[in-house]
Amino acid sequence: MPAKLKSVYICSSCGFESPKWNGKCPSCGEWNTFEEDIIEEVPKKSSLKAAPSAASGADCSDKIRTLSQIDTDEEIRYSTGAGELDRVLGGGLVKGSLVLLGGEPGIGKSTLLLQICSYLGAEHSILYVSGEESVRQVKLRADRLGVTTPNLYLLSMTDAESICSTIMSSRPEIVIIDSIQTMNIRSITSASGSITQVRECTNLFMHLAKDMEIPIFLVGHVNKDGAIAGPKVMEHIVDTVLFFEGDRHQSYRLLRAVKNRFGSTNEIGVFEMLDSGLEQVENPSLMFLSGRPTGVSGSCVGCVMEGTRPILAEVQALVTKSSYSAPRRTSTGFDFSRLAIIIAVLEKRAGLFYGTLDIYVNIVGGFRLDEPAADLPAALALYSSLMDMPINEKLVSFGEIGLGGEIRSVSNIAQRISEAQRLGFEKCIIPKMSLRQIDPKKYNIGIIAVSNIRQAFDYLKKEHNKD
Known part of the structure; x- marks a missing residue:
């Protein structure tokens, strides 16, 4: 039946x-x-048959090993040739890992993976499986990007089981699946891209990667909310989840690790989209600070940590008279709830008034500041715009603002100050509690330690009156 x-x-x-x-x-x-x-619906089996018992499985006690018996001396990571991608992956591509790369259409996912094939193909064989394009279309894109490695093999197919059989027989060292939403298993009646198909295909590739110790890249689409399309359980199956972010109208792209079993999730990689493909940006601070205006109020430079990398970014604020009964509050690249807290603290603890004013906060370059250390530069930018008082372009600041108006210490003080000094900044406003972590005499930069926001504002007033 x-x-x-x-x-x-x-x-x-x-x-x-x-x-x-x-x-x-x-x-x-x-x-x-x-x-x-x-x-x-699977037909029900006869009830006369005995149900499986706890002892019905195979005995695998011979596969049990102690920690001392497991050899980790051999190299288990491949360098992709892109230092920014290696940084996000935790040092390189791990053997047997399943990496999910997600992002909006046209953001550069396929471009990035095809570009790293040029470096990886020098020593490793790569199988690029495309479910969205023909092999001729992939070849045209490879010619545009200058990828000419002889160890890159192309396959246009959407049958997941046939792809796995092909991988097991040809045994490539690295596999790229573009994309997981186009893959399907014939025994499942749902259409390609459905929740069941995506989950089962991901599970199939996961078992293949672990059994053969082949690293596999999966390209994933995103839905209208920006999350990877498919069931949430798919992100739990894979080892690493990477997100490609960035405004399609700008050339800069940020690569973040949302999940990484082999490294930190705090690292980011920065790329620039050019006509020849994606180029690495080894110094993101210079990129985010390029084109800064001088002598304009409402601009302050802050320093945040992305993993082990200090990044300087410009915080812009515009405070202006509102034309509406309810003033507008808008933030781009800065947490809106955090902005509301900072405004409330400035009104309560510093005696400023923003009640009838529109406030717009923007982080230049499409960057997003999620660290509490960005509180102080945001507050200084808001104060500068309200008072129409320009901040010295050679000044950088960082610190967390408490509800009492105090400036709290943040981590990695030495790395932040060293990065600011390297980029030519002359003044640095830091939390007073952070002085115990550093020796100010070791730096050729003026360090101003403040314990609350009033002291920071008083310093800006003094510097402005001096000029």
């Missing part, structure tokens, strides 16, 4: 299954995440 078809609804956020559509997922609470999926 043929198997019956059954319609179920699966939450794309958490994978919860329901026999009917729901507006809100009862498991994770997300709205409008249920998608219909068609599955086959």
